[in-house]
Amino acid sequence: MTLVTIIGSLAALLTTVAYVPQAYQTIRTRDTSALSLPTFLMLFVGTCLWGTYAVLIHDIPILMTNLISGGLATIILYIKLTATAKPGDGKPVARTS
Secondary structure, eight states: OOHHHHHHHHHHHHHHHTHHHHHHHHHHHOOOTTSOHHHHHHHHHHHHHHHHHHHHHTOHHHHHHHHHHHHHHHHHHHHHHHOOOOTTSSSOOOOOO
């Protein structure tokens, strides 16, 4: 294994695993009030583009890490967009229109 492969593998592992604590916390509490919607949208789109890139160049490791990251980002975004709360409790209220 070359140094380049080790660096790339470590980067992929860390950026993928970085989503896990946030996804776990979001699923457990359903609280997304402190999360920035534009940030997670950009991360999600970037992850999808990385996945597309991986398919185009036939790179399975990049594809797999981005499928995992994209899946976790999807869960967080879904909860962010569908979170419901009582008005005035400081949590986001789901839009109905």
